[in-house]
Amino acid sequence: xxxxxxxxVNGYVSGNIIxxxxxxxxxxTGVVKAETVKGCAKFLLGTMALFFVPFGVGIIDSYGVIMxxxxxxxxxxxxxxxxxxxxxxxxxxxxxxxKR
Amino acid sequence: xxxxIIESELxxxxxxxxxxILSGALFRKTKLMLLHPVLLTAVAVIVFxxxxxxxxxxxxxxxxxxxxxxxxxxxxxxxLMYEQVERLKSxxxxxxxxxxxxxxxxxxxxxxxxxMFGVERDIITSxxxxxxxxxxxxxxSEPRGGIVAVxxxxxxxxxxxxxxxxxxxxxxxxxxxxxxxGFALGAASHGIGTARAIELGAVEGAMSGLAMALxxxxxxxxxxxxxxxxx
Numbered sequence: 176x177x178x179x180x181x182x183x184v185n186g187y188v189s190g191n192i193i194x195x196x197x198x199x200x201x202x203x204t205g206v207v208k209a210e211t212v213k214g215c216a217k218f219l220l221g222t223m224a225l226f227f228v229p230f231g232v233g234i235i236d237s238y239g240v241i242m243x244x245x246x247x248x249x250x251x252x253x254x255x256x257x258x259x260x261x262x263x264x265x266x267x268x269x270x271x272x273x274k275r
Numbered sequence: 276x277x278x279x280i281i282e283s284e285l286x287x288x289x290x291x292x293x294x295x296i297l298s299g300a301l302f303r304k305t306k307l308m309l310l311h312p313v314l315l316t317a318v319a320v321i322v323f324x325x326x327x328x329x330x331x332x333x334x335x336x337x338x339x340x341x342x343x344x345x346x347x348x349x350x351x352x353x354x355l356m357y358e359q360v361e362r363l364k365s366x367x368x369x370x371x372x373x374x375x376x377x378x379x380x381x382x383x384x385x386x387x388x389x390x391m392f393g394v395e396r397d398i399i400t401s402x403x404x405x406x407x408x409x410x411x412x413x414x415x416s417e418p419r420g421g422i423v424a425v426x427x428x429x430x431x432x433x434x435x436x437x438x439x440x441x442x443x444x445x446x447x448x449x450x451x452x453x454x455x456x457g458f459a460l461g462a463a464s465h466g467i468g469t470a471r472a473i474e475l476g477a478v479e480g481a482m483s484g485l486a487m488a489l490x491x492x493x494x495x496x497x498x499x500x501x502x503x504x505x506x
Binding site: 190194195196197198199200202203210212213215216217220221222223224225226227228229230231232233234235236238240241244246247248250251252253254255256257258259260261262263264265266267268269271272 | 353410
């Protein structure tokens with residue numbers, strides 16, 4: 176089951192996004208059968224959030240630098256995240272609607 | 276004896292996964308958005324590490340299998356996109372425009388706000404790619420003199436923030452098209468947002484994964500130009 180996926184791990188070296196597009200391409204062209212990777216992919220996608228934990232724990236190391244610049248970092252992060260969500264949502268919905 | 280156990284890879288990985296499962300159960304029971312499983316797990320691990328006096332470097336090295344799994348799960352998004360391929364074909368224009376809008380607005384606001392506060396250049400560089408998934412964000416910030424630890428924490432927080440508030444924010448601003456909602460979550464808060472989008476539905480999940488990939492590409496292309504001319 177994981178064979179097809181692990182083969183793509185080679186793509187991981189040059190960036191896992193490339194692996195993602197590669198898998199997408201292989202599935203579309205039928206080189207890799209959807210059933211082969213389905214179970215493995217569903218499992219990975221379901222637990223994806225877990226793999227981010229170590230990066231959050233990284234705050235132990237960068238605590239000092241972040242605290243020195245806490246206000247700008249927090250404001251910039253919150254404002255830009257919200258603006259991006261709303262802008263992208265609006266643009267996408269508007270264009271997706273007008274087309275129909 | 277105990278020391279060598281709690282410092283072992285197996286223990287630290289088990290601890291992280293165990294905490295995640297517990298947090299997940301707690302989250303499902305309480306439905307409190309603030310008790311986001313990823314956030315809760317990170318806090319629990321931080322508390323444990325500081326009590327047990329284990330260095331972050333050691334922890335990161337021990338759980339590198341999770342890093343590897345993150346790479347795999349990004350690859351697995353290719354499968355999610357394949358499932359939604361028909362839908363994707365019908366939405367090429369919105370996908371393209373929304374990606375460009377997301378990258379430009381994202382970079383402009385982070386860099387703009389940080390510059391307004393007069394933050395030092397290395398910090399700006401560290402937080403500029405904050406809407407992009409961790410592996411790409413680090414690949415963008417490190418060569419330009421960004422601080423990797425700052426980048427990964429900011430990226431993490433952005434993900435949590437989008438994942439907690441995103442769906443609500445989109446509803447409030449009148450975005451109810453599932454494709455648009457998924458795309459927005461992925462564009463703003465990468466993998467953690469995508470994990471949330473998958474919970475919302477398969478359409479949302481696929482669009483989110485796609486948005487995450489495209490935003491990664493776009494930001495990687497755009498940032499060097501912004502850096503050269505703007506700050």
